[in-house]
Each structure stands twice: as C-alpha cells, then as structure tokens.
Amino acid sequence: MSLFLVVLTYFAYVFIIAMYVVKAIKIARLPLHLRWELYPVIYEPKSKYGSGFQEDEKGWRKSQGKKLRKGILYLLKENLRFNDYFKSNRGYWLVLFPWHIGFILIVAFHILCFFGALVIIAGNPVTANSVYVIGKIFYYCILITGVFSFIAGAFGSIGLILKRQSDKNLKAFATPQNYFNYIFTLIVFLSGLYAWIFADPTFAQYRDFWRGLLTLSPVSVEPATAVHIILFSLFLVYLPFTRSMHYITKFFAFFWVRWDDRPNFRGSKVERNITGLLNKPVTWSAPHIKSGRTWAEITAEEKYHEKTS
Amino acid sequence: MAKMQLAGVMLEVDEHGFMQETEKWNEDIARAYGAKEGINELTEDHWKAINYLRSYYLANGICPMIRRLIKETGFTLKKLYDLFPEGPANSACKWSGVPKATGCV
Amino acid sequence: MKKHLKLTDISKDGDEQLDEINIDELVPLPPPYDKGEELPGIKQLTDDQRERLVCNLDGVVSYAALPKPANKEEEEKYVGQFIAGLKKLLSKENNWTFLQPLLLSIDYCARCQTCNDACPVYLASGEKDFYRPTYRSEIFRRIINKYIKPAGKLRAKLGGGDIELNWATISRLYELSYRCNLCRRCAQSCPMGVDNALITRELRKLFSQEFGWAPKELHEKGTVLQLEVGSPTGLRPNVAIDNLKFLDEEFTESTGIRVETPWDKEGADVLLIHSAGDIISFPESVIAFTILCNAAGVNWTLSSEVGGYDGVNYGLFYDDVQLAKVAVRHVQIARKLRVKKIVMGECGHEHKALITVADRLLTGDLIIPRESVMTFLEDIVFSGKIKFDPTKNNFPVTLHDPCNVVRNLGIVEPQRRILRYLCPQFREMTPHGVDNYCCGGGGGLSVMSDVNFTDWKVNVSGRMKFKQILEAFADRLGPEVGKYVCAPCLNCKLQLRDLFKYYGAREKSGIIYGGLAELIVNAMVEIKKPFINWEEEQ
Ligand code: SF4
Ligand code: SF4
Numbered sequence: 001m002s003l004f005l006v007v008l009t010y011f012a013y014v015f016i017i018a019m020y021v022v023k024a025i026k027i028a029r030l031p032l033h034l035r036w037e038l039y040p041v042i043y044e045p046k047s048k049y050g051s052g053f054q055e056d057e058k059g060w061r062k063s064q065g066k067k068l069r070k071g072i073l074y075l076l077k078e079n080l081r082f083n084d085y086f087k088s089n090r091g092y093w094l095v096l097f098p099w100h101i102g103f104i105l106i107v108a109f110h111i112l113c114f115f116g117a118l119v120i121i122a123g124n125p126v127t128a129n130s131v132y133v134i135g136k137i138f139y140y141c142i143l144i145t146g147v148f149s150f151i152a153g154a155f156g157s158i159g160l161i162l163k164r165q166s167d168k169n170l171k172a173f174a175t176p177q178n179y180f181n182y183i184f185t186l187i188v189f190l191s192g193l194y195a196w197i198f199a200d201p202t203f204a205q206y207r208d209f210w211r212g213l214l215t216l217s218p219v220s221v222e223p224a225t226a227v228h229i230i231l232f233s234l235f236l237v238y239l240p241f242t243r244s245m246h247y248i249t250k251f252f253a254f255f256w257v258r259w260d261d262r263p264n265f266r267g268s269k270v271e272r273n274i275t276g277l278l279n280k281p282v283t284w285s286a287p288h289i290k291s292g293r294t295w296a297e298i299t300a301e302e303k304y305h306e307k308t309s
Numbered sequence: 310m311a312k313m314q315l316a317g318v319m320l321e322v323d324e325h326g327f328m329q330e331t332e333k334w335n336e337d338i339a340r341a342y343g344a345k346e347g348i349n350e351l352t353e354d355h356w357k358a359i360n361y362l363r364s365y366y367l368a369n370g371i372c373p374m375i376r377r378l379i380k381e382t383g384f385t386l387k388k389l390y391d392l393f394p395e396g397p398a399n400s401a402c403k404w405s406g407v408p409k410a411t412g413c414v
Numbered sequence: 415m416k417k418h419l420k421l422t423d424i425s426k427d428g429d430e431q432l433d434e435i436n437i438d439e440l441v442p443l444p445p446p447y448d449k450g451e452e453l454p455g456i457k458q459l460t461d462d463q464r465e466r467l468v469c470n471l472d473g474v475v476s477y478a479a480l481p482k483p484a485n486k487e488e489e490e491k492y493v494g495q496f497i498a499g500l501k502k503l504l505s506k507e508n509n510w511t512f513l514q515p516l517l518l519s520i521d522y523c524a525r526c527q528t529c530n531d532a533c534p535v536y537l538a539s540g541e542k543d544f545y546r547p548t549y550r551s552e553i554f555r556r557i558i559n560k561y562i563k564p565a566g567k568l569r570a571k572l573g574g575g576d577i578e579l580n581w582a583t584i585s586r587l588y589e590l591s592y593r594c595n596l597c598r599r600c601a602q603s604c605p606m607g608v609d610n611a612l613i614t615r616e617l618r619k620l621f622s623q624e625f626g627w628a629p630k631e632l633h634e635k636g637t638v639l640q641l642e643v644g645s646p647t648g649l650r651p652n653v654a655i656d657n658l659k660f661l662d663e664e665f666t667e668s669t670g671i672r673v674e675t676p677w678d679k680e681g682a683d684v685l686l687i688h689s690a691g692d693i694i695s696f697p698e699s700v701i702a703f704t705i706l707c708n709a710a711g712v713n714w715t716l717s718s719e720v721g722g723y724d725g726v727n728y729g730l731f732y733d734d735v736q737l738a739k740v741a742v743r744h745v746q747i748a749r750k751l752r753v754k755k756i757v758m759g760e761c762g763h764e765h766k767a768l769i770t771v772a773d774r775l776l777t778g779d780l781i782i783p784r785e786s787v788m789t790f791l792e793d794i795v796f797s798g799k800i801k802f803d804p805t806k807n808n809f810p811v812t813l814h815d816p817c818n819v820v821r822n823l824g825i826v827e828p829q830r831r832i833l834r835y836l837c838p839q840f841r842e843m844t845p846h847g848v849d850n851y852c853c854g855g856g857g858g859l860s861v862m863s864d865v866n867f868t869d870w871k872v873n874v875s876g877r878m879k880f881k882q883i884l885e886a887f888a889d890r891l892g893p894e895v896g897k898y899v900c901a902p903c904l905n906c907k908l909q910l911r912d913l914f915k916y917y918g919a920r921e922k923s924g925i926i927y928g929g930l931a932e933l934i935v936n937a938m939v940e941i942k943k944p945f946i947n948w949e950e951e952q
Contacts, residue, residue: 027517031510034734035770036612038602039824039848049847051824054769054786084605089528096526172420172543173525173552176574246522246606253522253607257515264773266781275777280507282735285498286626288638289735298735299742299775311466311478324463324478324865371648374657374694376664386949411631411646411861 002218005229009213012233019240020248027252032273041259043070053261071259075251080104092170095159102153102189106232109145113203116142117210126207142203147196153189157182181242188235191228199224316341327402327409334363334406342404346394355392355404358382362397363405372402372410419543421575424553427470428582432544434473435870439540441877444884444891446922453916456869467865470582471589472544475865477629480588482581489581492625496584497561499624503616504562508623511734516616519608520555523548529600529610534851535593538877545874547600547610550590553577554613588627591617595856595875596731597817602848614857618732628732631861636728637736641743645690645724646861654723657693658700658716665701669941675704678751679715684790685748686714687725688759689904692929696907698947699760702931709940710794715751722747725764726904730771731858741772745780755783757790760929762816762903763858765823787902788819791930792828795835801939804836809896811837811933812886814879814910815850816903824848829902829930836937843886851878853901855909871909872916880913883925893924896948902930 045052078084082100085093116126116138124132126139161182164170199222200206209229212219221229264270278296282289289298310329313322316337321329326342328334339359343351351359361381365373378397379386386397393400398410417433424432437450459469468480483489502508503516529547530536536545543549556577560570570576577583594614601609622628630636636646644651658675665673676682686707692699707714716723721743729737745768748756758765769784776782794800813833819825826847833840845851853860854876859867887897901907910927919925926948936945 027514030514030517031506032774033514034511034772034774036512036515036609037770037822037824038598038609039821039826041824044824046824046827050820050826054823054825055789055828078605082605084603085526085528088531088603089526092526092528168418169527169530170525172418173527173548176572178525243522243524246524249518249522250605250607253515253518257518257609258601258607261770264776264781266778270774271777271781274774277510278775278777280510282508284502284508284623284735285495286623288626288633289623295735295738299738311462324475325863369653370643370650371653371694374660374697376697377657377660380664409863410648411635411863 001226002212002220005209005221005226006213006216006218008230008233012236016236016239020245023240023245024248024252027249031277032270033257035260035262036257037261038258041261042074042254043067043259044261051261053263071255072251075254079247079250091167092163095156095163097156098152099156099160099185102149102156102185105145105149106153106189106192109142109149112138112142112145113206113210114214116207117214120207120211121215127204128202139202142207146192146203146206150189150193150196154186154193157186157189161186177242184235184238188228188231191224191231195222195224195228323409325399325403325409328406329408331366331406331408338406339404342400346400348392348394352392354382354384354388358384358389358392358397358401359405362401363407366402366405366407372398372407416540417543419549421549421553421556422577424544424586425578425580425583428580428585429470431469431473432471432586433542435539435542435874437873440873441538441540441881443877443881443917444888447880447884447917454869456873457866459866463865468585468589471586472542472593472870474589474867474870476589476592476862476867476870477627478864479630480585480627482585492581492584493579495624496557496579496620499620500558500562502624503620504558509616509619509734512612512616515609515612519551519610519613520558522606523551523555523604523608524606525552526605529604529608532599532603534597534599534854534878535595535875538874544590545593547594550587550594550617551608551610551613553583553587554617557583587617588621591615591621592629592857592859592862593870593875595817595852595854595859597852597856598821599817599849599852602821611857615732619734622733623735629858629862629864631863632728632732632858633736636861637733637740640721640724640726640728641739642720644720644722646726646728647690647694647724649690649694649724651718651720651723654690654693655718657697661693661697661701662704665705668943669705669945670943671705671940673701673704674708675700676715677718679713681752682713682715683754684712684714684757685717685722685751685753685755686757686759687744687764688716688723689726689761689764690724691726691904691908692759692761693723696904696929698932698945699929702929702935702945703759705935705938705941706791706794706800706931709938710797710799712794714757715753717747717751719747719750725759725761725768727764727767727772728858728861730763730767737767737771738775741768741775742780744768745772745776745782748782749779753782755785757785758787760787760902760904760931762818762822763905765816765825766818770823786819786823786825786828788825788828788930791934792832795832795934802836802934802937803939804838804937806944807837807933807937808839809898810839810841810887810890811898811900812841812843812883813846814843814853814883814899814901814903814906814927815846815848816901816906817850817852817856819903820850821848829900832930832934833900836934841886843882851882853879853903853906853909854913855905860905860909860912868912872913876909876913879909880917880919883919884923887923887925891923893920893922895924897923897925898933898946899925899927900930900933901927 039050040047082097124135126135128139130136164174205221205225208219209221279294283291311322313320389397437455467475469475533547539545560566591614596611598611640646662673727740729740
C-alpha cells in the first residue's frame with residue numbers, strides 16, 4: 001500500500017507536468033498572428049487610459065524594458081485576487097474565489113510539504129516545538145495552508161454547485177462535466193478535511209509521507225490520509241482534461257494576444273516570420289479567393305490598374 | 310431576388326424596391342414609383358431632379374452628391390423633400406431607376 | 415413574457431423564428447424618447463419576404479441572398495462545407511492569421527458569463543439570450559468539440575448539450591454573426607482573456623471564405639468594388655477628383671479663403687487617405703482637412719489611384735483575404751507616391767486595419783509608417799500656426815469614441831486635448847475612452863441596410879449609445895440649445911445619422927453630429943462664417 005501511494009504520487013506529478021508542458025508548447029508553437037491587441041496594454045506607458053505606443057511612438061520605445069515584469073505582476077495579482085470578477089460579478093466571485101483559493105492553497109500546501117520534507121531530511125524536525133525556527137515556520141505554514149485550503153475549497157465547491165444551479169445565466173451554459181468537477185473537488189477537499197480532523201491533526205503523517213516520498217522509503221499512513229493522497233493524485237491526473245490550464249493559458253492570452261503590440265520593422269524578426277507565413281498556401285473554397293496560391297501571391301497579384309481618368 | 314410590377318412591367322428590385330436593371334427604366338416607371346409614395350403627378354421640378362440624377366448616374370456610375378444636386382437643380386434641401394417624400398437618396402434615386410447607394414454613404 | 419433559450423434550441427425548427435424583439439422589453443430611454451409605441455419599431459417582414467428569405471432568428475434579415483437549401487442533399491452539402499471550413503479555420507496554412515488567438519478563446523472560457531454585462535447589444539435588447547456574447551461562441555465551441563476533435567461525437571452524447579449541425583444551426587449562426595459590433599467590450603471584461611468578438615469574426619470568415627456568404631454591402635459592393643473601381647461607394651478616380659474640385663470651389667466661395675486640395679503629389683510628406691463616403695456624404699469633413707493642412711503648411715496629398723482615395727477596409731469585418739488585399743493596396747499606393755507616411759482619415763476601422771492589424775501583412779519596402787488622424791490633428795492644432803477662438807465653439811459638445819480608435823488602438827487623449835482646448839462646453843459621456851459603448855454600427859453593421867436591418871441597428875445595437883448621448887446632454891436637453899456629438903469616424907457618423915433620424919434627435923433635442931476636423935475649423939479665427947452647419951443636411 002505505501003509503495004503504491006508513492007508510485008501513484010510520482011506518476012501524478014510527472015503526468016500533470018508533462019501534459020501541461022506539451023499543451024503549452026503546442027500553443028507557443030502556433031504561428032505568429034495578425035495584431036489584435038486590446039487597450040489599455042498594461043505595460044505601455046499610458047496604460048492608465050490607453051496606449052503610449054500609438055499616441056507617442058518615440059517615448060514608447062524608451063520604456064520597452066519593463067514589459068514582462070509589469071505584465072506578470074498584474075496577472076499574478078489578478079490570479080490571486082480575482083479583481084475582475086469582484087468588480088463585475090460579485091455573487092459569483094463569492095464562491096469562485098474560495099474555490100480557487102482552495103486550489104492555490106492546496107498547491108502551496110504540497111510545495112511546503114516538499115520543502116518541509118527537505119528540511120526534515122536535512123536534520124531539522126518540523127514540529128510545533130522544534131528547536132529550529134525553520135522547523136516551526138514550516139510546521140505552522142503547512143498547518144495553516146492545509147486547513148484553509150480544505151475549508152475554502154469545500155465551501156467553494158458547494159457554493160459553485162448551488163450558484164450554477166440557481167443562476168439562470170450560468171445554468172444555461174453548464175455541462176454535466178462542470179458538476180462532476182465540482183463534486184470531484186468537493187470530495188478531494190472534504191477527504192483532506194476528514195483526514196485532518198480524524199487521523200492527522202498536525203499533518204505529521206503527511207510530512208512523514210513526503211519525507212518517505214523523497215527518500216524513496218515508503219511510510220505507511222492511516223487509511224483516511226491514504227484516501228486523501230489517492231484522491232489528490234487522481235485529481236492531478238484529471239486536471240489536464242479540464243479547463244484548468246486557463247491558469248497558465250491566461251498568461252498566453254494576455255501576453256500573446258491582448259497585449260501583443262510588437263511592431264514590425266524592416267529586418268526585424270517579426271518581418272522574417274511574416275515572410276515565411278505569407279508563403280503558406282491558401283485552400284479556402286469561396287470563389288473570390290481563387291485558391292491554390294499562397295497568401296503572398298494572392299495579395300500581390302492584385303495589381304491595381306492605372307488611373308482610369 | 311424580389312420582383313415588383315410597376316407600370317405594367319415586371320422588375321427585379323432589391324428589398325427596398327430599388328430597380329436592379331437600370332436600363333429597363335422609363336418615365337412611366339418613375340410615375341408609378343411616385344404614385345406608390347403618394348405623389349400622383351410628377352411636375353417639371355420632379356423631372357428636372359430625376360433627369361439630372363439619372364444622367365449623372367449613367368455618366369459616373371454613382372449618384373451625385375447632395376450638394377451637386379442642390380446646385381444643379383437650384384432646389385433647397387427642403388424643396389427636395391417636398392418633391393420626394395423620402396428624400397433625395399431614398400425617393401429621388403429610386404424613382405430615377407438607379408440602384409440604392411451603398412458603401413459608407 | 416421573456417423566453418429562455420437553450421443552446422440546443424439553435425438547431426431546432428429550422429424555419430421558425432427563434433425569438434422576437436419586443437420594443438417594450440428594450441432598455442428604456444429617457445424622455446421624450448420613452449414612448450416606444452410612437453416609433454415604427456422593427457418592420458415585420460411581408461408574407462412574400464417570409465416565403466423567399468431566411469428569417470429564422472429574430473425577425474430581422476441582414477442578407478437577403480442567403481441561399482436556402484433546396485433539398486436534403488443540399489443541406490448535407492452545407493454541413494460538409496461548414497465542417498471543411500472549421501478545419502481550415504484550425505489550420506496553420508489557411509488561418510495562421512488568427513489561429514493562436516482563436517484557440518486561446520475556444521479552449522479556455524470558464525462559462526462565467528461576466529462578459530454578458532459588458533455587451534451593448536445584449537443589454538439594450540433587454541437581455542435576449544441569443545445576443546449574449548457567449549451564445550454564439552459556446553455553440554461554435556461545442557460544434558468544434560463535437561465535429562472536429564477526436565471522439566467528439568461520443569463525448570457530445572455523453573456530455574449533454576449536444577448541438578446538431580444542420581441548416582437551422584448554420585443559417586442562424588450566420589445571422590447571429592452579424593448581430594455583433596465586434597466592439598470587443600466583452601473581450602475587455604473577460605478575466606480569462608477570451609475574445610468573443612474574435613470568435614464572431616472567425617465565424618464570419620468561415621462563411622465568407624468557405625461558402626462565399628457575406629453581406630453584399632461588405633463584399634460584393636464592398637471590398638470587391640473597392641479593388642475594382644476604387645471605392646465601395648462606386649466612386650471612380652476621375653469622379654473623386656471632379657467632386658473635390660467642385661467642393662474646393664464651393665467652399666472657397668462660402669468661406670472666403672482659398673481652398674485647394676492637392677492630388678497625387680509625389681514625394682509629399684503625408685498621404686492622407688479619407689473614406690470616400692466622407693467626400694460624398696460629409697464633404698465638410700474632407701474640406702476641413704484641406705483647410706487645416708494648408709493652413710498649417712503640411713506637405714500633403716491625396717491619391718487618385720484605384721483604392722487610394724478610400725481608406726475603408728471592410729475585410730477587417732469578415733474576411734482575412736480581402737483584408738490583406740485592400741491593406742496591401744493602400745501601402746502600395748503610398749510606396750508609389752514615395753510619401754513619408756500615411757495618415758488615416760476620420761475612420762476608425764481604417765485605423766485599426768492599416769495601423770495594427772495589417773502591420774503583420776507587410777514586408778520589405780511596404781513597411782511604411784502609418785499615423786492616426788488624432789495625433790496628426792493634435793500636432794496641427796498645437797503647432798501655433800493657426801489662430802483659434804474657442805468661443806466660436808461655445809455650445810455643448812460631447813465625444814463619441816470609435817471603438818477601433820480607443821479600445822482597439824489605445825488612442826484616447828489627443829482628441830480630448832483638442833476638444834478641451836477648443837470647446838468650452840466639452841463634456842464626457844459615461845463610460846468613455848477604452849470603456850466606451852459602440853455606436854451600434856461597428857463591425858461593418860453601419861453600412862449594412864438590407865431588408866429591415868436598419869431597424870435593428872437603431873432600435874437595438876445603437877440604443878446604449880443613444881441613451882448615453884442623451885444623458886451627457888441631460889442638463890440642456892431642450893431643442894433650443896444646439897448640441898454637437900463629435901464622432902471622428904465615418905462609420906459612427908453613418909450610424910448616428912440613422913439613429914438621430916429615427917428618434918428625431920435634431921428636432922426634439924437639437925442634437926447634431928459631425929467629425930472632429932469640422933469643430934477645429936469652426937474655431938479658426940480666419941473662418942468668418944460658422945463652418946458647422948446646424949441645419950439638416952441629408
Ligand atoms: S468569455 Fe470570459 S467572461 Fe465570458 S463566459 Fe467565457 S470566461 Fe467568462
Ligand atoms: S463585440 Fe461588442 S457587440 Fe459583440 S458580443 Fe462583444 S460586446 Fe457584444
């Protein structure tokens with residue numbers, strides 16, 4: 001049993017990371033597209049109301065450097081606060097926010113467990129009365145993130161089920177998969193909560209399990225904890241089949257579409273890219289396209305008649 | 310394509326009743342259009358506008374600017390609306406048998 | 415009673431109208447426009463039209479020529495074509511232009527419906543289900559998942575909400591794709607970065623590029639005519655020159671200063687590309703530019719090449735191939751004239767199409783700088799070369815923000831700096847800038863007028879804008895005070911023309927509309943008579 005848990009956990013982590021990486025690469029490798037940005041572009045100097053680029057071309061070029069940092073900070077903040085929802089859709093935010101906080105914390109919980117295990121392996125016990133400060137810090141952080149995650153997540157899952165059922169607008173667009181997801185996450189969070197209350201009130205077993213995981217010396221845990229570990233692993237394996245990727249694709253959608261204001265200069269990389277793309281063949285069937293030629297041929301062939309006057 | 314019977318001829322028209330085959334136009338058709346909009350008698354003033362519109366269209370492939378119409382006929386805009394109930398673009402052009410203007414105008 | 419539509423309803427009862435628009439369910443307007451019953455509303459189709467036309471969505475028809483399938487085989491053929499089109503939309507060759515944004519919008523919507531509240535069409539309609547930004551996109555998404563993805567059919571069966579692709583679905587999706595202004599307010603409000611306007615446009619592309627179905631005003635009499643004759647208005651080069659000569663003379667006479675528009679001047683600094691519709695319908699705008707450029711000593715020119723005097727590019731609304739052809743034509747002309755830069759006219763979608771979207775269609779010596787008319791005018795106004803007397807503009811003015819200039823291009827302040835300087839009674843609408851409401855004519859709708867489509871534009875899509883305008887002037891709404899809506903975009907002006915005419919805004923409230931250049935010229939000390947014409951024009 002304990003070996004099974006270790007294998008399953010490893011598998012789950014490898015699987016989810018591999019799936020996400022594959023998906024991300026797929027999106028990243030799509031060809032350059034036409035510009036389609038939407039203002040304000042958060043890292044342009046006049047982003048308060050619009051664009052520094054179109055309004056003031058020269059000034060804009062000077063401030064190129066900070067782009068990435070500004071954008072990532074904005075999105076991370078948004079991922080943590082859900083400000084957009086808070087502003088425009090408060091009722092939904094009330095359940096959506098805890099649900100996502102549940103996820104964020106449960107991820108944090110596992111990351112902390114991972115590092116906590118390293119701390120333990122390094123010889124510093126992680127307990128409430130550990131003589132090492134670092135041990136204490138890990139102890140409390142793991143406890144707090146875990147408990148809050150289970151509670152918030154469970155609350156959010158139930159809330160979302162109710163909200164999707166009661167709100168006509170949401171209901172019309174809901175699919176059985178939505179409800180399945182909510183119930184699944186509810187079970188994951190509740191199993192964690194159950195294990196915490198009845199089997200492992202300080203997460204000592206969980207920390208131990210992680211230590212075993214890293215040192216490849218499986219430890220046995222109580223059934224309730226084991227159930228949670230199994231459910232969580234299954235959940236990780238399931239995630240790539242949901243829209244959960246939007247946590248990550250959101251960064252792509254913003255950086256590569258909504259804020260993509262990279263201009264095209266002669267001799268630039270963008271220009272080289274376009275030259276290649278214009279040589280792709282077109283096979284659309286409508287008569288006006290006169291298919292079978294490349295994009296470049298179609299646009300260039302339109303030689304305009306000399307003046308008719 | 311919609312069809313409409315006017316002055317005894319079956320005409321191809323668009324959904325707003327504008328003729329699609331401008332070469333089939335004749336003066337009776339103009340009168341019939343007028344009658345449909347409650348103008349039973351086309352006066353000299355009507356013909357002045359109609360003839361100008363039509364000849365401009367045939368020469369240039371487009372209806373004249375309102376300003377030109379006003380200048381050429383000497384009518385004010387108000388007068389044009391009196392003559393053609395729906396105004397120059399919707400009545401006068403239609404009665405003259407030219408297609409409805411499109412394309413950002 | 416409000417009807418609730420399910421997503422799956424789209425494929426049911428192909429000849430039946432899905433729902434109808436009730437005037438009294440629409441968002442109410444302030445008095446004296448609150449009595450909907452005094453207005454004609456949306457014209458019902460005649461029996462003959464119902465017989466001939468496809469009218470199975472909302473009782474409105476935007477494209478009379480949509481061809482009904484004659485029999486089952488033809489319907490099947492359409493289904494096959496639709497699927498073939500979908501595959502092309504998802505291919506790198508045929509749709510590299512928008513593949514990445516499309517996939518990011520298809521796969522990661524959280525179905526939270528936040529975007530609905532941002533949509534002026536949905537809001538104005540009294541929250542009709544089929545006008546939700548998500549309605550057409552979710553159907554589109556489910557069709558892709560079912561018909562394109564592996565094991566899609568099985569998953570659709572198991573997953574529920576299975577959409578059947580048939581004539582009803584296809585024809586309704588066609589019409590639905592033209593019930594959106596592509597204003598991208600929904601996209602801006604989406605926390606995931608999903609762009610429902612983009613999905614709408616992809617749908618239009620599928621219909622145009624695969625079926626050859628597009629509104630005749632946009633395609634046959636739009637881009638096709640522009641590439642052939644020079645302009646969707648049918649204006650030929652010689653007629654364009656002739657018209658401007660006529661206008662130059664007219665305005666020389668009425669303003670008392672010499673007005674002379676330069677044509678085809680090689681090596682000029684600036685090639686100004688107006689929209690030809692301005693020449694025909696709003697000549698004051700075109701002349702205002704001539705006056706300003708000459709007064710400021712700009713070395714500029716117009717072009718009389720085919721397509722060079724009309725900056726519109728309807729391809730932006732429905733077809734990437736046409737978009738590319740028109741954009742390339744515009745820069746080719748500039749290259750031939752050896753100008754330093756192209757300046758857009760007062761036309762929002764020309765801005766969007768040529769400045770940013772087409773930026774990635776140009777290579778080599780076709781990469782020619784392109785500038786917005788807003789910054790161009792700002793430079794002229796603040797150059798110190800022209801004397802202004804702002805008291806000449808002492809009437810209430812508000813600014814309509816064309817979506818393609820603000821939300822889609824980020825140009826927000828230059829036009830405001832001008833107005834704050836030249837119009838003492840300038841006031842903003844709420845909301846404005848990048849959060850503005852579309853005029854209701856966006857996405858090509860303003861030039862579409864088939865069957866009863868105009869009725870829809872004035873009643874539904876333009877409603878939020880009209881409401882906003884009335885609210886901006888609420889302090890002096892009476893007809894005795896002349897008020898000016900500055901709308902620096904030809905398409906917006908056309909939509910406002912229809913709106914104001916329908917509601918009688920000039921008669922009831924003294925509201926007129928016009929461009930930005932006219933306001934600037936109106937404030938020039940040198941122009942003695944008022945340049946803005948408060949009397950009815952068309
Ligand atoms: S498009 Fe965005 S805002 Fe709209 S439902 Fe999807 S995720 Fe929500
Ligand atoms: S683009 Fe504008 S009109 Fe279209 S769905 Fe979005 S908000 Fe509505």
